[in-house]
C-alpha cells in the first residue's frame with residue numbers, strides 16, 4: 376500500500392490520537408491571509424485537525440481529501456459548520472471548476488502532494504495575492520535518558536524518523552525542520568519564483584502523553600503503519616515498556632512549524 380494511503384485504515388485512531396495545531400498558528404495564518412470573506416482551500420484535510428479550528432473562526436473551507444475513511448470522519452467533525460465543503464480526491468486530480476481561493480492550507484500533508492506539480496496546483500488554485508500556509512508538528516523529547524532508551528529500541532528494529540528521535544533541545548528557535556527536511560519547503564517555493572513574502576514561524580507547546588496515548592499516536596503515523604503488523608506490535612510493546620519504566624509517559628515539546636507565502 377502506498378504510504379500516503381495508510382491513514383484511512385486507522386481513521387478513528389488518527390482522529391483521537393493526533394495532536395491538533397496551536398490557536399496562535401491559526402490566528403497567524405488568518406492574519407497573513409486577510410481573507411475578507413473569501414474561502415480557503417485545504418489540501419489533505421484528513422479528519423479535520425486543522426479544518427475545525429479554521430471553520431470555528433468562520434472561515435469558509437473547501438477540504439480536499441483522497442481517503443474516503445478519513446473524509447467520513449472529517450464530515451462528522453465539521454457537520455456543525457455549514458461553510459465547510461468536503462471534496463473527495465487527491466489534490467492532483469481535484470478540479471477547481473473555476474473557483475479561486477484566498478488561502479491554501481496544508482496541515483502535515485504538503486509532502487504527500489506530487490513534488491513535480493504541487494506549486495503549479497497551488498498557484499492555479501489561488502487568486503493573485505492569495506496565501507499559502509503549510510504546517511507540521513515536529514516534536515522533541517525533553518528527557519535525555521528516556522530519549523536514549525527509546526533510541527535503543529528504534530535502532531534495534533531499524534525504525535528511522537520516530538517522533539521521539541530528536542531531543543527538544545536540538546531544535547533551537549529557528550523554524551526549518553519542515554517534516555524533518557531542513558530548508559524545505561521554503562527553498563522549493565523560492566525556486567518556483569511565482570510566490571513572494573515568504574515567512575517561517577515556529578510555535579512551541581509542551582505536551583505530556585501517557586503511555587497509552589503515545590502508543591496510539593505512534594500507531595497513527597505512516598512510518599509505523601507500513602511496518603509488518605508483527606513487527607509493529609513488537610516495537611510498540613517495547614516502546615511501552617520503556618515509557619512505563621520512565622514514569623509512565625513522555626514529556627515532549629511540539630514545534631508547530633508554519634511556512635507562509637503568497638502569489639505575486
Ligand SMILES: C[S@@+](CC[C@H](N)C(=O)[O-])C[C@H]1O[C@@H](n2cnc3c(N)ncnc32)[C@H](O)[C@@H]1O
Nearest residue numbers: 379419420421424442465466482483484487488
Ligand atoms: C498526515 S495526514 C494529515 C491530515 C490532517 N491535515 C491533519 O493535520 O491531521 C495526511 C493527509 O493527506 C492526505 N493525502 C495524501 N496524499 C494526498 C494528495 N495527493 N492530495 C491530497 N491529500 C493527500 C491523506 O489521505 C491524509 O489524510
